[in-house]
Amino acid sequence: MSSGASDMTHHVDGKATPARLRGVPTRLLAMVAAHADRVVTEGLAREEARKWHYAVLVTLEELGPASQAELSRRTGIYRSDVVAVINELAGRGLVERAPDPADRRRNVITLTPEGRDTLRRLDALLAELQDEVLAPLTGAERDRLIELLTRLADHHARSHGRDA
Numbered sequence: 106m107s108s109g110a111s112d113m114t115h116h117v118d119g120k121a122t123p124a125r126l127r128g129v130p131t132r133l134l135a136m137v138a139a140h141a142d143r144v145v146t147e148g149l150a151r152e153e154a155r156k157w158h159y160a161v162l163v164t165l166e167e168l169g170p171a172s173q174a175e176l177s178r179r180t181g182i183y184r185s186d187v188v189a190v191i192n193e194l195a196g197r198g199l200v201e202r203a204p205d206p207a208d209r210r211r212n213v214i215t216l217t218p219e220g221r222d223t224l225r226r227l228d229a230l231l232a233e234l235q236d237e238v239l240a241p242l243t244g245a246e247r248d249r250l251i252e253l254l255t256r257l258a259d260h261h262a263r264s265h266g267r268d269a
Contacts, residue, residue, distance in 0.1 A: 141238045148234045157182050157190045162224040165216040172211050
């Protein structure tokens with residue numbers, strides 16, 4: 106291999122990757138997203154949690170009690186799946202489900218003190234996991250990455266009629 110060829114490739118997992126592939130942003134996003142997803146999923150599993158658990162707990166803490174339908178919209182969890190997530194959280198005493206006084210046909214989900222404690226632990230864990238995934242970036246680069254990814258997410262959510 107000539108020195109010019111080696112300048113045009115980078116190594117991923119010990120394998121040479123053509124420069125043209127390394128220049129395809131959507132491919133790079135997918136690769137990094139898959140790695141980040143694996144790191145976060147495995148990290149949360151060590152705490153007997155899942156990403157959807159975290160999303161529901163954060164949503165309830167930041168936006169207050171909500172119906173199951175509202176939680177589905179706010180978190181992006183399918184309505185058919187949000188019930189199972191709430192059942193799991195309620196079974197662990199992290200949320201409470203009670204009839205809505207304004208409409209007894211629907212339930213209102215509320216974060217419990219145990220849920221807040223669990224959320225604090227998960228926040229700390231996720232901070233560690235973010236540091237692991239974003240290790241090669243400086244603080245300013247991380248902020249810029251968040252800004253760019255948010256802009257992309259917002260754009261695509263608007264073009265598909267959803268909130269990011």
